[in-house]
Amino acid sequence: MLNRLPTDVLYDILNLLDSASLVHLSLVSKYFNCITNDELIWKKLCAQEFNISQDNAFRNKGWKRFYQGLKYHAKVFTWGENFDDRLGLGDKSPATVAETGFMPANPRLRMPRFTARYPNQVTVPQEVASLKDKHIIDITSGGWSIHALQTTGSVYMWGTMQQDISPRSSVGTRRLRLPTLLQDTNETQQKVQFHSISSGRGHVIGLARDGSVWHWSNHIMLQRVDLNTDDRVVQVAANWNYSSVLTSTGNLYIIPKPDLIIPSQVTSEPQPTHIASSGVSIAQLLPDHTDKIIQIAGLDGFTLALTEFGRVLKIATLDQDAFNNRPMQCVVELTHFSSTENEHNSRQGAMHRFITGAFNNFAVYTKEKYVESLADKFVFAIGFGGWQSSVLAIDRVDDDEDDDK
Secondary structure (H helix, E strand, O other), X not given: OHHHOOHHHHHHHHOOOOHHXXXXXXXXXXXXXXXXXXXXXXXXXXXXXXXXXXXXXXXXOOHHHHXXXXXXXXXXXXXXXXXXXXXXXXXXXXXXXXXXOOOOOOHHHOOHHHHOEOOOEEEEEEEOHHHOOOOEEEEEEOOOEEEEEEOOOOEEEEEOOOOOOOOXXXXXXXXXXXXXXXXXXXXXXOOOOEEEEEEOOOOEEEEEOOOOEEEXXXXXXXXXXXXXXXXXXXXXXXXXXXXXXXXXXXXXXEEOOOOOOOHHHOOOOOOOEEOOOOOEOHHHHOOOOOOOEEEEEEOOOEEEEEEOOOOEEEEEOOOHHHHHHOHHHHEXXXXXXXXXXXXXXXXXXXXXXEEEEEOXXXXXXXXOOOOHHHOOEEEEEEEEOOOOEEEEEEEOOOHHHHHOO
């Protein structure tokens, strides 16, 4: 009887089902197996169950596999600089350390006290064991710290947020060797649940599930950001030493770093960061008033912006006075990365172009132009470090061949 319903009515019903019900229904017949594998249905499930931000996933297919991976197989790995235990790996048993290739050659150094700690440089990705089964959906790295977002909206942090100042100047200098929940010892402030987070050098900015914006320079006390607008915030992006915020109308705001919280202030909630500016719109940046900024990425001294028509803009935002008062002098269109014809990118619908970036690096995802050496790959994620980049990808295969695997 269900298969006699109009398609649009049937899809409305399918959108009300959970993942288990969809799987059971897919076993009924070939027809239901086909319609229950619809990409939009599984994309919606990912957004609902895993708190997936629009700015964290650019894909047109594979949402069911993505859902299954997040639900059952997601793991967190870290590697790189570790002299201050910023990787969150903690201590390992001598046997485990030996298995991962870190056993010292000198037999006298093979005592537990020497082999229980990872070296200063970890070159092989290691799983952060304490985050196993924590349902992490996003990770963002700063200068000396890493933050991980759970599906519940809670945030784990490890490392240190301030390393170049005195401990008397900020509680952010405290070193966390293992992932620790944000606000874990904060009994003054209500716990904030986040939709998305973004890291700068020594600060993080987050968009809460209730639409409010917060930033912080330590793992205990957060600071609210008050914007001079009633518009809904759709994205936050940390630049290296400040932040950028995008609203639903396409206006761009620049946010200074959060206050440093000294030890004696750790039980008092800081005053909100008030932004007096009314933001900068596309009409102030480019002569084409019909376009609109729909996505941003924070860089060192610049904010990358993608417009509805597929333009990619590099905006100088370090000098906030110049940006707010003379915005047209601060923008350059990156024509090599922009669409040659007007696209229609939408945060609520299809994205034909997508941007990510951090520090001095950025990437533009598109079907139109590509890195030639990656043309035969499906790229799932791009990671940016201070002076290097990395890609997570798999080889492309034909649909028929993929079905056989």
